[in-house]
Amino acid sequence: MKKSILSAMALAFAFAMPSAAQDGLLKKYDRRLTTPRNYVCYRTTERMKIDGKLNEKVWQKAAQTESFVDISGFDFPKPIYDTKARLLWDDEYLYISAVLEEPNIVANLTQRDTIIYHDNDFEVFLDPTGDGQNYFEIENNARGVIFDLMLDRAYRSGGNFHIQWDCPGLKLAVQHDGTLNKQKDTDRSWTVEMAIPHKAxxxxxxxxxxxxxxxxxxxSRVQWLKKGGPEENWVWTxxxxxxxxxPNQWGFLQFSDKVAxxxxxxFQCPYNMEAYKVLWALFYAQLDQHGKDGRYTSSLAVLGLTDSDLATLPKGSNIEMEAxxxxxxxxxxxxxxxxxYVVDHNGKFEVQ
Known part of the structure; x- marks a missing residue:
């Protein structure tokens, strides 16, 4: 592959562009480069009964996440119904609970592995290795009907989904503070509780x-505010x-050995976020380049990298691009x- 290499010192001399063109990739892709939220997950020593009731005292000791926001960014309108989650873990399971404020609890789908987000739903996305490959998705509606799948990589990189993956050993239950599928009354919320075995x-x-x-x-919470849509997409981060x-924009889940x-x-961020953001800005620029010309490029200048981008990196950093x-x-x-930090055309991320 052709290769381009630039260091922080060299970049200032590499581009002779007018200042108006110096906005760079970080500004171009800033909406997709916000710093993800984080959550420190504590242990439970209680025996957890997965019934959707959240009666275990340890649930109240687990911190709530921040309220969900619009998928497009923190500056988009605040969701009209609140959603928060809590997490715990032990040697066998990751436990997740969520309370979804809802004045009209509705769920029509009844068959597993149908497209559950055609109903209002709650969704969990997990990438335990953090490499953006072979990650997991679990969705459920207010009936507790499940849609679970594994993806070999993200769709933007030509990924495929595997519906035949049924999360082995998954425990999931829902409860309603209100009534299901009754339009004439006013409900308050519905609750999800699940236990995901680490072996899965x-x-x-x-x-x-x-x-x-x-x-x-x-x-993620998909919410249909009116029949026929469009649907709302409310997320944690x-x-x-x-x-x-x-997956590069999902939140960070850090496991603590302390009991809740x-x-x-x-929280200890695993990456230098300035370097991480520059890397993913290059990734997005390559996707756009391929969409425009049908090919990737080894030229950092063609991608639009500027000295203002590289100035955000720690002293002594350098960038390589092979294509x-x-x-x-x-x-x-x-x-x-x-x-x-390395990323390729498949969106595979690794730290060497």
Missing amino acids: VTRNFANPLKAGNIWRLNF PTGEINMHA GNGTDE TTHQFRASVLVGGTGKR
Whole structure:
């Protein structure tokens, strides 16, 4: 593949563009490059009964997430109904609960693995390895009907979904503070409670459910405010576009060995976010380049990278771009860390 390499020092001399053209990739893709939310997940020692009632005392000790926001960004209108989630874990399961404010609880679909978001629904997206490959999605409606699937990579990179994956050992229940499918009364909310066994999302025999590990996670709520749509997409951390399948923009889920209610841990971001954002800006620029010309490019200048972009990186960083017509590999060596962040045309992310 052809290769282009630029360092922080070299970039200032690499582009001779007028200042008006120096906005760069970070500004161009800023909506898709917001800093994801994070959640520190604590252990439970209680025996959890998955019934949707959330009667276990430990649920009240688990912090709520922030209220869900519009998928397109924090500056979009606030959802008219509130949604928050809580998480816990033990040696076997990741536990998730959510309360969805809802004045009219409706659910029509009854068969597993139908397209559940045609009803109002609650959705969980999990990428335990954080590489954007072979991730998991679990959806359910207010009847507790499940649509679960695995995706080999995001749709934007030509990904395929595998509906035949049924989350083995999944426990899920819902409860209604109101009545289901009765239009004439006023309801208050519905509740989801689930237990996802780590074995269902484990790859290569490496149990990802361990203290200190950080997963990528997001929640989505699809809400039909009127018949025929359009649907609302309310999420925990926004992706900057109406597309949940952007694992790089999901939130961070950090596992703590502390029992819920017995102290707290600070979230430790696994990445230098300035370098992370530049890398993903290059990824989005390559997708646009391919959409325009039918090919990728090794030229950072053609992609629109500017000295203002590279100025955000730690001192001593450098960028490499390798590309052929049909594939590319972008990397950012993060100055002062010895770590290199890498992403390819499939959206596979790794730290070397």
